[in-house]
Amino acid sequence: MLFRCICFACFLLPAMVAAQSKTFFHKDTLKIAATSVGVRFNHMKAPLMLSGKKYEIIDLGSDGAPGKTVTVYLENDSIQIRNDNFPYEEKHFFPLQLAGKNYKLRLRFNNVTASFPYAYIRENRGRALVEVPETFELANILLMLSPSAKKMGGMVDSGQYHDEVMAYFKPYLGHPVFKALDVREAEYSNNYYEFRDNSICYEFNGDQLMPTQYFLVYGSDDSTYSNAFRSNVGLVADFARQSNFRAFYQSHLPYYRQLIAQQAEWSDVAGMQRWLGKQFSHRGFDTSRLIFSPIINSRHSTQQFGGSDENGRSFYEMVLFVNGPNLYNMAPDLNEQQCRGVLAGIIFTEVDHNYVNPRTDSFKGEIDSIFASRDFWAPVSKTSFYSKPAYIFNEYMTHALFSLYAIDTFDASTAKFLIARREALNVEGRGFAKFREFNAALMKIKKENPDTPVADLYPKIIDWCRSFAVR
Incomplete structure (x- = not known):
């Protein structure tokens, strides 16, 4: 069998240079007398036979990976394409003729937000990690010292560690990185998450910040992976050099380790996943990484990543x-x-987003209709960050779900305290005006249906929301 390999000289460093998806249009028609064509990405054991039916485009895609290939099997020939635009999207179009009928063949290497080395997967599968990563602490310190954070809050503003940070870095407040972080109030939330969360996409190698296995954690444009940290990585590295940040971090390792031990003891992420798995029939995650900083006061978030080991x-x-x-x-x-x-409660309401949000998507039409009454559920003056009706519902659901978890996990007195505190947080603190009523309704529905998983109670919950909104 003849074999041809198509490669492209696109030498790209993940998360280091500006890049975007690439599309290639191949001129030569692939002609096959049969009614199907065999296509195999190299992780597949055998080719998948793709038939031409009523659609003009025959399509097959797979997540990109370093060195990944896709092979198209012709009658006496084959063509192999290598993924050279990793980690960004790469598409190839070929004119295709099957049994005399013309089609287009589209082959895709999908963009990915992380690529886990096999050794990392072997070492961490089944683990619950708790960390204060060096670059993450640097990002939080920069945010705390920035002019915008002083106006917008969300950071710890007192305590011994806070005072040590302020005293140590005071001589460097004129560094140009702070001008880059001084954004308008309307832009602050997105900028904050982009800068803070994407800091884990880099790690120190001496004084240099080098890419890690993560390419994008949070950002509005995943075609280029652009974000506030990546855009300012040169300034961040320069600030770290000038201020000798790494020495500051090293000198505080005993403090971080003390907090990590306490966080690990108090944070039962594995138990939360087991509880949520029963309520949502979800397989859970192979690894959890709980990342924190002692100067975060609010603004929590979560993200999930996927990959596969050497055995697929x-x-x-x-x-x-x-x-x-x-x-x-x-x-x-x-x-x-x-x-x-x-x-x-802080941790659970991030973990459960990974279970709630996918289930919500199954009822998106109904939820969008009910929660479109924005002023009724969550006045925009306090909740503008949650821009879509489903986002509002997910916040109601994730926080109310913690009440059910608290009842099952803590003694009655502690659970009662936690539920009241969660209700006050959402109504008075976060602007979710009807949370007390929603929370009471969910607890009542679950009490009446104790053996029914929460995922199966969605129709009852949505019916309650619909009735409550028109009272």
């Missing part, structure tokens, strides 16, 4: 960005169980 076995990782336990160590009005519960 899938690998799913959940990353959580939250505050540290130090916030609650300074709360004299809370006992230890309440401290654990409050921290659990």
